[in-house]
Amino acid sequence: MAHEERRNMSKNTDASVDNRDNAQKSAVEQLADANHEIEELKLQIAWLERSYE
Structure with a gap:
């Protein structure tokens, strides 16, 4: 439980910085x-689709 709370706090801190x-x-x-x-992400999807062929 404490681990999950720390992880959520870390995510919130990262979001604030972003x-x-x-x-x-x-x-x-x-936009750029x-x-x-x-x-x-399109390239990653293309690679994933190739691995299923």
Whole structure:
């Protein structure tokens, strides 16, 4: 139980840091970051689909 609480606190702290970082970035930078992440995820999906063929 305590382990789970610590893990949740860690996630909340990480989320706070991410929110602060995002607030300092412009909307254009956030959009570019999101598009980059989407492209990386598409590549990961393609690799996973290949492994099932």
